[in-house]
Amino acid sequence: MTHIASWRSPSNIALVKYWGKHGLQLPNNPSLSFTLSECYTDMTLRVITGSSTPQLTILYDGNERPAFEPKIKSFFNRISDTLPWLTEASIVIDSLNTFPHGAGIASSASSMSALALCLDDIDRQINAITNPLNHTQNLDRISELARLGSGSACRSVFPVAALWGEVSGVKSSHDRYAIPWAEHVANIFKDYQDTILVVSKAEKAVSSTIGHELMSGHVNEESRYVQARQNLLTLIESLKSEKALDVFISVCESEALQLHALMMSGKRPFLLIEPGTIAIIKEVWTFRQDTGIPVCFTLDAGPNVHLLYPASFKGSVLDWIKTNLIRHCADGLFITDEVGSGPQKL
Ligand code: DP6
Numbered sequence: 001m002t003h004i005a006s007w008r009s010p011s012n013i014a015l016v017k018y019w020g021k022h023g024l025q026l027p028n029n030p031s032l033s034f035t036l037s038e039c040y041t042d043m044t045l046r047v048i049t050g051s052s053t054p055q056l057t058i059l060y061d062g063n064e065r066p067a068f069e070p071k072i073k074s075f076f077n078r079i080s081d082t083l084p085w086l087t088e089a090s091i092v093i094d095s096l097n098t099f100p101h102g103a104g105i106a107s108s109a110s111s112m113s114a115l116a117l118c119l120d121d122i123d124r125q126i127n128a129i130t131n132p133l134n135h136t137q138n139l140d141r142i143s144e145l146a147r148l149g150s151g152s153a154c155r156s157v158f159p160v161a162a163l164w165g166e167v168s169g170v171k172s173s174h175d176r177y178a179i180p181w182a183e184h185v186a187n188i189f190k191d192y193q194d195t196i197l198v199v200s201k202a203e204k205a206v207s208s209t210i211g212h213e214l215m216s217g218h219v220n221e222e223s224r225y226v227q228a229r230q231n232l233l234t235l236i237e238s239l240k241s242e243k244a245l246d247v248f249i250s251v252c253e254s255e256a257l258q259l260h261a262l263m264m265s266g267k268r269p270f271l272l273i274e275p276g277t278i279a280i281i282k283e284v285w286t287f288r289q290d291t292g293i294p295v296c297f298t299l300d301a302g303p304n305v306h307l308l309y310p311a312s313f314k315g316s317v318l319d320w321i322k323t324n325l326i327r328h329c330a331d332g333l334f335i336t337d338e339v340g341s342g343p344q345k346l
Contacts, residue, residue: 001048001049001050002046002047002048003046003047003049003122003125003126004044004045004046004047004122005044005045005117005118005119005121005122005125006042006043006044006045006118006345006346007042007043007114007117007118007121007343007344007345007346008040008041008042008043008114008343008344008345008346009040009041009043009110009111009113009114009117009156009157009343010035010036010037010039010040010110010113010156010340010342010343011036011039011040011041011099011105011106011107011109011110011156012033012034012035012036012109012152012155012156012162013033013034013036013194013298013300013306013308014031014032014033014152014155014255014298014300015032015033015034015235015251015252015255015298016029016030016031016032016228016231016232016235016251016255017031017228017255017256017258017259018031018151018152018164018165019211019212019215019224019228019259019262020212020215020216020218020221020224020225021151021212021215024078024148025147025148025150025151026175026176027151027164027165027175028215028225029165029224029225029228029229029232030163030164030165030166030167030173030228030229030232031152031155031163031164031165031228031232032161032162032163032164032181032232032235032236033152033155033161033162033164034160034161034189034192034194034308034339035155035156035158035159035160035161035162035339035340035341035342036194036337036338036339036340037337037338037339037340037341038098038099038335038336038337038338038340039097039098039099039105039110039196039335039337040097040098040110040114041095041096041097041098041107041110041111041113041114042095042096042098042114042346043093043094043095043096043111043114043115043117043118044093044094044095044118044346045091045092045093045094045115045118045119045121045122046091046092046094047085047089047090047091047122048089048090048091049085049088049089049126050085050088050089051088051089051090052088053090054087054088054089054090054091055090055091056069056072056073056076056090056091056093057091057092057093058072058093059092059093059094059095060094060095060096061094061095061096062094072093072115075112075115075148075149078148079119079145079148082141082145083119083123085123085126086119093115093118095111095114097110097111099335100201100333105196105300105304105335106152106208106300106301106302108149108150108152108153108208109150109152109153109155109156110153110156111153112146112149112150112153113142113146113149113153113154113156113157113343114343115146115149116142116143116145116146116149116153116157117142117146117157117343117345119145120137120138120141120142120145121137121345124137139157139158139180140174140177140179141177142157143155143157143158143162143164143177143178143179144176144177147164147176147177147178151164151212154177154178155178156342156343157178157342157343158178158179158180158181158182158342159180159182159340159341159342160180160181160182160185160189160190160339160340160341160342161180161181161182161184161185161189161239161339162178162179162180162181163178163179163181163232163236164177164178164179167229167232167233167236169233170236181239184236184239184240185239185240186239186240186241186242187242188242188245188310189239189242189339190339191311191338191339192308192309192310192311192338192339193307193308193309193310193311193313193314193317193336193337193338193339194306194307194308194337194338194339195306195307195309195317195318195321195334195335195336195337196304196305196306196307196334196335196337197280197304197305197306197307197321197325197328197329197334198304198329198330198331198333198334198335199274199276199277199280199303199304199305199328199329199330200274200276200302200303200304200330201330201331201333204272204301204302205270205272206263206270206272208301211263211270211301214263214266214267214268215262215266217267218262218265218266218267219265219266220262220265224258224262227258228255231251231254231255234247234251235248235251235252238251242310245294245310246294248296249288249294249296252296252297252298252308253296253297253298255298256297256298256299257299259299259301260272260273260299263301272301272302272303273299273303274303276303276328276329277299277303277304277305279328280297280305280325280328281297281305283324283325284296284297284305284307287320287324291316293309293313293316293317294309294310294313295307295308295309295313295317296308296309307321311338318336321334
């Protein structure tokens with residue numbers, strides 16, 4: 001029997017970072033992210049169940065991409081207990097990202113969450129035949145599936161913001177899946193802007209997977225996890241009101257710099273920021289001081305800078321980017337994104 005599912009799923013940007021994991025993709029500290037709007041993956045999954053010669057075909061924009069096969073196969077092996085039909089299925093995955101390839105924006109969060117949503121959709125189609133009552137969408141389960149594909153992907157399935165990892169005092173928080181956090185953030189954050197300044201389009205020298213591994217035995221390992229937990233609690237408080245933007249800003253910037261400081265200070269040091277990254281950070285600090293506009297930065301595991309600011313300052317910030325910052329961007333590339341409403345069935 002043939003089943004088809006299509007989903008759109010966004011990327012996300014962590015404010016408190018997941019960096020270091022154990023077991024099967026379990027985080028060493030909790031993290032909290034904003035869900036993005038314009039950077040997303042559209043995916044269609046076609047599954048023929050009960051196939052005697054199971055095959056996996058991976059397409060990107062209609063063209064075969066065998067290089068993605070090992071990662072997808074190991075993901076399918078991890079989840080075959082939950083979705084037993086996977087072992088006897090011929091599968092075609094076709095996806096397309098809105099953000100340009102090589103823009104340094106991690107596609108694993110959007111693509112792995114899109115894949116988890118498609119797999120769950122098909123599982124519900126299959127189960128509806130045998131158990132018509134048990135086919136409602138279950139975001140905990142989808143988030144958990146996404147986590148097994150890529151840790152940060154588990155946060156992409158929720159609108160506005162998501163919290164992943166156990167936090168004392170937050171009852172429903174869990175290491176196995178993310179939980180929705182939209183209800184706990186003030187209105188100002190619900191359309192917060194994220195303008196991504198693409199400093200370099202080059203392939204990352206060190207992958208996130210290796211970066212996570214290098215946290216094990218890092219001289220600052222324990223203190224990092226203590227500090228991440230403290231930063232998370234401070235961030236949660238600051239998100240409740242638009243009056244604590246100064247606290248929000250200091251947590252975001254401290255987390256971004258700490259992530260890169262950890263990379264630079266491990267047993268095998270590495271450096272992902274570029275001179276343009278530092279130049280932009282200094283410009284942000286001067287601009288904020290001079291204008292009082294509450295723009296701040298965060299960084300992913302790469303050189304590109306995410307500028308975060310309230311939507312009411314969009315005009316002034318974009319003008320300033322065009323006059324002062326665009327010269328630090330590769331081919332003048334920047335992406336205007338904002339906090340978004342989560343995945344969508346296509
Ligand atoms: C710096 O989720 O890409 O973006 O679980 O190995 O797939 P894997 O790693 P990944 O790591 C993301 C690291 C980060 C911080 C974050 O998104 O929290």
